[in-house]
Amino acid sequence: MGLKFWCAAIFAALSFCATGAGAQDVTLTSRDGALSVEGILLGFDGEFYRVDSRYGPLTVDGEGVICDGPGCPDLTATLAILRITGAAEPGNRLLPGLFDAYARTRGLTIRTEAEGAGFRTELTDPNSAQTLASITFAPAPPEAARDALLRGQADLAVTLTADKGFGARAMALDAMIPIVARDNTHPRIATPDLAAALAGKIRNWKELGGPDMPIALHALSGDSSLQEALTARLGRDVAAVQRHASPAELSAAVARDPWSLAITGQAAQGTARVLPLTDSCGFPLLPDRASVKAEDYPLTLPVYLLTPRRRLPLFAREFLDFLDHPAAQGAVAAAGYIDRAPExxxxxxxxxxxxxxxxxxxxxxxxxxxxxxxxxxxxxxxxxxxxxxxxxxxxxxxxxxxxxxxxxxxxxxxxxxxxxxxxxxxxxxxxxxxxxxxxxxxxxxxxxxxxxxxxxxxxxxxxxxxxxxxxxxxxxxxxxxxxxxxxxxxxxxxxxxxxxxxxx
Structure with a gap:
């Protein structure tokens, strides 16, 4: 590895704008001895070192360097580390099943246990009992999740909105649906009326042809991924009278309130009733599997895994490729979401x-x-x-x-x-x-x-x-x-x- 490569790597790291490391636990030296970089080892996937240096995070090809220091990995027993953050509801419902399907297709042993508001998963070789991968999921609001990706503190982020600053892979599909209490017999709502109600311009069910009762708008807290996606579609926030910390709490509250109205994901409908949706000409808009997959339903909601603009560890890349496997699509459907397989x-x-x-x-x-x-x-x-x-x-x-x-x-x-x-x-x-x-x-x-x-x-x-x-x-x-x-x-x-x- 020569001077030209190292200069290019350092220049790329400077544009990343991360803070320098304090203690130095590895030194990566080019095989010709011309240059070296010290830093804290963030990870090694068997191919590339990821080091937090004074130049910022660096990704270095392992074949071109010699690693020295207490943080250097055992090259005969590489442990893959995958850190995931983002939306709590889809992350906790989708990821465990996906990793379980990944393990089964590769003949690995899997162990998953709760950790904080998320979970930790370990994949082990059943023959050698060697742990091959350690995966963590820690829920975070959308802005915090994106910041963690930028700072190199996470490898993937679960989100319901794509972001031009990151790569994105669709993991599953969902649909945003209007929900009401089961004893609310209102037959349907047109998309313009729904938008007006969510904006606070229509405040009474009487304006929609119902009884003379005020509409009680419910919504999720503003820092949730679903609420961020809804705000992006509306172009403004929902004029809610009550906000809730999770989709489960939202659905339960709407189910108890006969004059409530809210938008949630179809996978989180709970015991509330779906209020049928039409467009402004009366065309029925149905959130069935085929319509969501074809994007005929206008409120189709992909569940993404955001990826940073840097090379991901080998295990992360393999998992992203696995998302197209039929076993992965089966795990998505089993979690209550809509898979992406053609129908x-x-x-x-x-x-x-x-x-x-x-x-x-x-x-x-x-x-x-x-x-x-x-x-x-x-x-x-x-x-x-x-x-x-x-x-x-x-x-x-x-x-x-x-x-x-x-x-x-x-x-x-x-x-x-x-x-x-x-x-x-x-x-x-x-x-x-x-x-x-x-x-x-x-x-x-x-x-x-x-x-x-x-x-x-x-x-x-x-x-x-x-x-x-x-x-x-x-x-x-x-x-x-x-x-x-x-x-x-x-x-x-x-x-x-x-x-x-x-x-x-």
Missing amino acids: TVPMTADGLRLLNAIKGAGPDVPLDQLQRLADVMRDASRSSLTFRFEDGSMTLDARSRENLKVLAQLLAVDGFRGNEVILAGFSDGSGSAGANMDLSESRAIAVATGLSDAMPDLPEGTPQPRIMAFGEALPMACDTTAAGRRANRRVEVWLRPLAATDNR
């Missing part, structure tokens, strides 16, 4: 969408177009893999780019054997019918092009996905709002049995 639903089970299409069809959607749509839907199923685009562009958004990789992998292994794969393009209702038809076709072509780039070769005999365009004929939501128009601009993945295709 397929028969289109005949989605008759509500066709009814909405008929109800919302204007003069620009002729009967023969609706008949064509119904004819294709009759035999088809819909995958939860859905593609949407960044505002004002043909660029796929971040979630859709991940879906593109998944679809490419499924096509590469002939995962849809016996089915014709259709990329069905749709538009919103603004503009002329002809222009909208062209736009929906262009979006489907953009997805097909992205697939070709991600997966140049299909298995022999497997046809390329078919492109179909339906313009504005199958709206998901009301076109009078920006959110509704965005939901309507999409490309869906439909699967139609080849036998049904051949018979036409």
Whole structure:
């Protein structure tokens, strides 16, 4: 390791702005003896040293240095350390099951015990009885969790909001839902009315068509990850009359109060009743598994693991990769959250969408177009893999780019054997019918092009996905709002049995 490498490493550390160490317990010396750095060993994953030096945290390739000092690890018995912080509810519910699934797939012994408001887990080799990994989860408010990542005091953070200053991996899916007491018989609430109630602009159930009783707004404390996510969606804080320390306390309080209203995560509904949600045109918005996975439900809430802008220990990287494993998805579902595995639903089970299409069809959607749509839907199923685009562009958004990789992998292994794969393009209702038809076709072509780039070769005999365009004929939501128009601009993945295709 030469002078150039060390200068680059030190320059990177200076930009990290961490404080220098007090006592020095390791010295890392380049193998040519030219340079050395002293500091406190933060971790060693078998490949890289992580040292808190006077230059700030440094990550150094173990092959290029010699470690000297009392803090140097035993290179024959490396212990992986993983420190996780962040949102208490999803962290304590999801992580233990995920680590248990990780251990089972690798034949390791696992022991988990409570530690403070979080837990500690150890993974052990059953043959040698050697502890291979020590994992801790310590809950913290969102700002404190992000600060811990920046300062190198944590490796991962559980959060319900992505942050441009960090990497993010979706661990699970949830949905924000309005809840009321079970003896509150109010039938439904439209999204504009819900937003107005949460903002304190609608204060009485009478304004929503209910009895003349004040709305008692409940919410979580402002330093919770769920409340932060809700505030980001609303653009302002909830005008709550009562605040609670945890989702469980929130749900229990709402269930006791007949005139209460709150927003919580679907996984934390508790004994309260879900108040059905519609958009401003009366379209039902259902937080079922398939709708949440496809992001058709507007209040879909991913549960993220934030990662710092530095190289993570090897064990952390392996665990993040494991999140895509079927065993991990099973653990997510067992914890009461929605997994990220693609899901397929028969289109005949989605008759509500066709009814909405008929109800919302204007003069620009002729009967023969609706008949064509119904004819294709009759035999088809819909995958939860859905593609949407960044505002004002043909660029796929971040979630859709991940879906593109998944679809490419499924096509590469002939995962849809016996089915014709259709990329069905749709538009919103603004503009002329002809222009909208062209736009929906262009979006489907953009997805097909992205697939070709991600997966140049299909298995022999497997046809390329078919492109179909339906313009504005199958709206998901009301076109009078920006959110509704965005939901309507999409490309869906439909699967139609080849036998049904051949018979036409």
